Structure formats: structure tokens, C-alpha cells
Amino acid sequence: MKKFKTESQRVLDLMINSIYTHKEIFIRELLSNCSDAIDKLYYKSLTGGISGLNREDFAIDITLDKENRILKIADNGIGMNAEELENNLGVIARSGSLNFKKENEPNEDVNIIGQFGVGFYSAFMVAKKVEVLSKAYGSEEANLWVSEGTAGYEIEKAEKDGHGTVVTVYLKDDSEEEKYGKYVEEYEIRELVKKYSDYIRYPIRMEVTRYRTEDGKEEEYKETETLNSMVPLWKKNKKEVTKEEYDRFYKDTFYDSEEPLLTIHASAEGAVEYKALLFIPAHPQYNYYTKNYEKGLRLYTNGVLITDLCKDLLPDYFSFVKGLVDSELTLNISRETVQYDRQLKLIAQNIEKKIKSELTNLLENDREKYEKFFTAFGLQLKYGIYDNWGANKDKLQDLVLFRSLKKDKFVTLGEYVAEMPENQKYIYYSTGASVESIKALPQCEKVTEEGFDVLCMTDSIDEFAVRFMFNYKEKEFRSVASEDIGIDDSVEESAEDKEVTDFLKEALDGKVGKVKLSSRLKTHPVCLTSEGELTIEMEKVINSMPNAPKDKIKAEKVLEINASHPVFETVKKLYAEDKDRLKMLAEVLYDQALLIEGVPVENPTRLADLVC
Numbered sequence: 001m002k003k004f005k006t007e008s009q010r011v012l013d014l015m016i017n018s019i020y021t022h023k024e025i026f027i028r029e030l031l032s033n034c035s036d037a038i039d040k041l042y043y044k045s046l047t048g049g050i051s052g053l054n055r056e057d058f059a060i061d062i063t064l065d066k067e068n069r070i071l072k073i074a075d076n077g078i079g080m081n082a083e084e085l086e087n088n089l090g091v092i093a094r095s096g097s098l099n100f101k102k103e104n105e106p107n108e109d110v111n112i113i114g115q116f117g118v119g120f121y122s123a124f125m126v127a128k129k130v131e132v133l134s135k136a137y138g139s140e141e142a143n144l145w146v147s148e149g150t151a152g153y154e155i156e157k158a159e160k161d162g163h164g165t166v167v168t169v170y171l172k173d174d175s176e177e178e179k180y181g182k183y184v185e186e187y188e189i190r191e192l193v194k195k196y197s198d199y200i201r202y203p204i205r206m207e208v209t210r211y212r213t214e215d216g217k218e219e220e221y222k223e224t225e226t227l228n229s230m231v232p233l234w235k236k237n238k239k240e241v242t243k244e245e246y247d248r249f250y251k252d253t254f255y256d257s258e259e260p261l262l263t264i265h266a267s268a269e270g271a272v273e274y275k276a277l278l279f280i281p282a283h284p285q286y287n288y289y290t291k292n293y294e295k296g297l298r299l300y301t302n303g304v305l306i307t308d309l310c311k312d313l314l315p316d317y318f319s320f321v322k323g324l325v326d327s328e329l330t331l332n333i334s335r336e337t338v339q340y341d342r343q344l345k346l347i348a349q350n351i352e353k354k355i356k357s358e359l360t361n362l363l364e365n366d367r368e369k370y371e372k373f374f375t376a377f378g379l380q381l382k383y384g385i386y387d388n389w390g391a392n393k394d395k396l397q398d399l400v401l402f403r404s405l406k407k408d409k410f411v412t413l414g415e416y417v418a419e420m421p422e423n424q425k426y427i428y429y430s431t432g433a434s435v436e437s438i439k440a441l442p443q444c445e446k447v448t449e450e451g452f453d454v455l456c457m458t459d460s461i462d463e464f465a466v467r468f469m470f471n472y473k474e475k476e477f478r479s480v481a482s483e484d485i486g487i488d489d490s491v492e493e494s495a496e497d498k499e500v501t502d503f504l505k506e507a508l509d510g511k512v513g514k515v516k517l518s519s520r521l522k523t524h525p526v527c528l529t530s531e532g533e534l535t536i537e538m539e540k541v542i543n544s545m546p547n548a549p550k551d552k553i554k555a556e557k558v559l560e561i562n563a564s565h566p567v568f569e570t571v572k573k574l575y576a577e578d579k580d581r582l583k584m585l586a587e588v589l590y591d592q593a594l595l596i597e598g599v600p601v602e603n604p605t606r607l608a609d610l611v612c
């Protein structure tokens with residue numbers, strides 16, 4: 001007896017002791033393995049020069065043995081040799097799911113099963129024993145894999161006609177809560193196949209019992225019935241597919257427990273022909289914003305699965321889209337040829353346009369839903385603007401939203417610009433942790449007093465995205481923390497004032513490039529602004545990046561002092577009477593301004609001491 005690998009062991013335990021209410025999904029998992037195995041062989045027959053295989057001969061057969069509570073699922077696909085049985089069934093394929101479970105919901109099996117395809121092991125939710133008899137295509141030898149669960153598994157030589165795999169499920173005994181016996185009932189299996197596996201493109205057949213009356217006597221006879229319609233959902237007419245069917249397909253195929261936010265069923269004819277079924281999830285997948293996430297669409301050509309995740313079909317900024325494309329790509333030429341590439345590119349362009357237009361449509365017609373979408377994936381769109389030095393900004397700038405300080409709700413750039421008063425020169429924005437904290441920023445006072453709105457940038461990517469857009473509808477973006485905000489806020493500095501501000505600059509010993517008086521501040525004593533390209537927020541973000549430059553990047557900071565604040569009176573008084581004390585005050589004022597900006601002060605202990 002061989003032991004399962006530790007990880008597999010844990011998944012197995014989970015399956016055996018599952019309280020999951022949808023145990024029935026094991027049927028779907030086993031059938032899709034059959035379908036995959038046939039796909040693999042069929043693909044080989046199309047490309048690898050195998051002859052003598054006909055598409056019509058491929059099938060999946062279900063046999064029920066009610067008396068002995070045994071369910072058999074057989075396919076004539078590619079099969080597995082001993083080594084493959086060992087490698088594929090001794091180790092769980094998707095180990096990532098386990099890590100996820102460990103971190104997130106240690107006591108919850110519902111989600112792991114809902115979110116990930118658990119595959120073959122799900123059979124153990126209903127089985128006390130599972131046998132897999134398999135013969136690899138082109139091999140003479142068959143092998144039998146047997147497991148009764150936790151203890152482990154055995155593999156031995158066996159006999160089998162023809163290539164393919166037979167999975168035999170010995171059902172558990174019925175209990176109070178669960179009647180496993182239903183999985184050998186014809187009507188139950190028929191329903192489940194219809195529900196979960198209808199679109200599988202090979203016939204799923206079952207021998208069923210029928211009755212007929214002959215000479216007044218009712219008699220029983222057997223007949224083979226094909227249970228699935230074999231038409232994939234995406235090949236059906238849009239009008240014939242219900243929302244429930246789309247939703248279920250999405251949830252089952254992409255392992256999401258929530259319905260998609262948006263479903264796009266598209267087909268194109270002409271230069272490239274394809275059918276696409278695309279979904280925008282309602283929330284980011286658990287690893288979406290990490291480098292482990294892989295984008296892509298499932299690619300079929302002429303109904304044959306070519307790859308599970310074709311990256312080239314989605315631009316990075318739409319990487320959240322899930323779905324598939326079934327195209328009429330010419331398969332007789334190799335995958336690497338230019339022709340294939342060109343067609344794929346055309347399809348990708350088409351799909352990108354389609355996604356964009358559907359999103360625009362959503363934005364215009366269902367704002368609430370769009371905002372839900374944006375909350376989930378807006379960050380990705382903003383990365384998209386920033387990526388490649390703004391190469392895609394024109395495609396994306398009308399899809400991004402920012403919170404308006406004035407309205408405290410999301411606005412598009414178009415909406416912001418449309419409401420700009422004539423005397424407003426720039427599109428103002430401010431960075432900060434939240435709308436609330438931005439509202440409290442001294443730098444915003446002057447701008448809002450003028451009646452101008454401010455876009456709140458609360459994600460660290462925001463300001464970088466804005467930098468790459470540079471302007472929108474010929475209006476330049478401008479941070480409210482720039483020294484020049486296009487509103488005259490300078491204060492005529494007298495010669496004495498100048499002496500004082502120069503002294504403060506000296507006292508700050510290179511920390512700021514300038515100290516000046518301003519009228520920008522209404523009620524607050526000080527604030528920091530910056531001259532030039534680099535803002536204080538950008539300095540903060542860049543320096544906190546893992547690959548930050550060794551010599552920290554520095555924005556050209558300007559310390560602005562409110563000329564009509566009592567603190568300036570004190571400054572002047574100290575300048576005349578106690579310069580040492582003023583040096584200390586300068587430090588306090590500077591640190592205060594940093595804190596307001598959300599930038600950590602260099603030496604908090606010293607600040608605390610100085611304040612005391």
C-alpha cells in the first residue's frame with residue numbers, strides 16, 4: 001500500500017469528511033476528466049498523425065449497478081499508464097487551494113470546494129472505495145488503481161479492452177443525512193448530467209430501463225440513452241440561454257461561488273470567426289492582485305480544447321475577465337506559425353473592443369453596477385494607464401472613476417471636466433489615505449474655497465496613472481500640493497519677512513528647498529507643497545517600493561506658512577528675541593507638516609521632546 005502525498009492526504013480527508021451540501025458535483029468532476037482525456041486524444045489525432053480514430057467513436061459511458069451500489073464512468077480517451085496513475089492520482093493537482101484554505105478559512109470546507117475544482121478526489125465525498133482502471137493509448141498494458149481513502153492506494157497490473165479509463169465508485173452506506181444510494185438511480189443521474197455536464201461535446205451514454213406493453217403484458221427492456229445535448233453553451237443562440245444557465249456555467253467552470261457581475265456572449269463573423277463567452281467576476285479572485293494570478297481565456301478551435309489559459313487573448317488591464325473563445329482557427333498548420341498568431345491577434349483585438357464597449361455601456365446605463373465593478377477592478381484599470389508609459393491611456397481614461405471631494409461620490413474625468421467653472425485652469429487632485437483625510441488637508445482649502453472640485457486619489461497608483469495621462473481633454477492635472485496651483489496665493493513678503501523665512505530654511509538644513517508665506521492656508525498654520533515633477537506622495541510611494549533606489553528619492557519640498565496665523569507672530573517674535581528657540585520651532589513646524597502629509601517624521605522621539 002502506498003501513502004498519499006501529505007497535501008493530497010489533507011484534501012482527501014477534507015473530501016471524506018465533507019459536510020459540503022453539493023456532494024453531487026463529483027459527477028461533474030469525473031465527467032469533465034473523461035472529456036479532457038478524450039480531448040487530449042482527439043487533439044493528438046488531429047495534429048500528431050495518429051490514424052484510425054474517428055470523432056464519432058468517442059464517448060463516455062455510465063453504468064449503474066443498483067443492487068451493489070456501484071457507479072461506473074468509462075471513457076475511451078487517452079488513458080493513463082502506471083506512472084501516470086501514480087503521479088496524477090497520488091498527488092492533488094491544485095495544491096494552491098490548500099494554501100489558500102490554510103490562510104483564510106481553516107474550518108470551512110464549503111468555500112474550498114466552491115472556489116476550486118477539487119477534481120478526482122471529490123469522488124471520496126460519496127465513495128467508500130474508488131477504482132480506476134486505465135490503459136494508455138498505444139500501450140498494451142492496463143493498470144488498476146484502488147483506494148479506500150485515507151490509508152493509501154495500490155496499483156496493480158490488470159486487463160482492459162481498448163484504451164481509456166473506467167472509474168468505479170463504490171458508494172458509501174446511506175446515513176440519516178445523506179442517501180448516497182441516489183447516485184445509482186437513473187433519473188437522478190440523468191438530472192445531474194443535464195445540470196452540470198450538458199455541454200460536454202462527447203455523448204454521455206447510459207443504459208436505461210424502459211417499459212413497453214406487448215400482448216397486454218408490460219415488459220422491461222434496456223436501451224442506451226444519450227443524456228447530454230452536446231451543444232456547448234456558447235454555441236447556443238443567446239436567446240435560448242437563460243441567466244441561470246450562464247451563471248451556473250460560470251460558477252462551475254471558474255470555481256466562483258458568486259454570480260458574475262457581467263456576462264458577455266459574443267460572436268464574430270468575417271475576417272475572423274469566433275464565439276466568445278466572457279464573464280466579469282463580481283469580486284477579485286483571492287490571488288488576483290498578486291503575481292501568482294494568471295490571466296487568460298480558454299481557447300477552443302473547432303470545438304477542441306487547445307489551452308486552458310491563452311494569455312494572448314487578454315490585455316493585462318482586462319486580466320480580470322474569465323471565459324472562453326471558440327474559434328475557427330486553421331488547425332492543420334502548426335501552433336507557432338504566423339498565420340495562427342495573426343488570427344489570434346485579430347481575435348484578441350476584437351475581444352478587447354468588445355469588453356471595452358460592454359464596460360462603457362455599463363458605465364452609462366447601470367452606474368451602480370459599474371461602481372461595484374470599479375471597486376473590484378478599478379485598480380487594474382489604473383495600472384493599465386500607468387503601464388507602458390501611458391500607451392493605453394486613451395483606451396482606459398474614460399473607464400476610471402475617482403471620488404469627488406465636493407460630491408463625495410465617484411465621478412468620471414469627463415464629468416469632472418464638464419463641471420469645471422471657466423476660471424478653473426487645472427484638474428485638481430489630492431492624494432491621501434481617505435476622502436476624509438483629504439478633506440482635512442490644509443492644501444485643499446484654497447482650491448475648495450474657489451469653488452473648485454478636487455479628485456481624491458486614495459490608491460498609491462493613482463498619482464502615477466495621472467502623471468502618465470498628463471492631461472484630459474486638454475486640461476492638465478495638478479496636485480493641490482504643488483507649489484503652483486494656478487491660483488494666486490502668494491503673499492507679498494516684506495524684507496523682514498524674507499529674512500525670517502530664509503532663517504527658517506537655514507534652520508531646516510536642507511530638508512526643504514524653500515520656505516514661503518502663503519495665503520493658501522486658511523485656518524492651518526503650515527503645509528508642505530512641492531516644486532517640479534515629483535510630489536511628496538510620489539516620493540513616499542517610490543521609496544517604499546521593494547526595488548526602491550538606494551539613495552532615497554526626494555521631492556523638492558516647500559514649507560508654506562500661513563502669514564495670518566498667530567504662529568507666524570510667534571515666529572517673528574522669536575526671530576527677534578531667541579533664535580535658538582526658533583530653530584526648535586522650525587523643526588516642529590516642519591514635522592507637523594510632514595505628519596499632515598501622511599509622511600513619517602524622521603525622529604518622532606525628538607519631535608515629542610521638542611513639543612514638550
Ligand code: ADP
Pocket residue numbers: 029033034037075077078079080088089092093117118119120121164165
Ligand atoms: P484536474 O482534472 O483538475 O487536473 P483531477 O484531480 O481531476 O485534477 O485529475 C488529476 C489528473 O488525473 C488529470 O489532470 C488527468 O491527467 C488525470 N486523469 C483524471 N481522470 C482521468 C481520465 N478519466 N482519463 C485520463 N486521465 C485522467
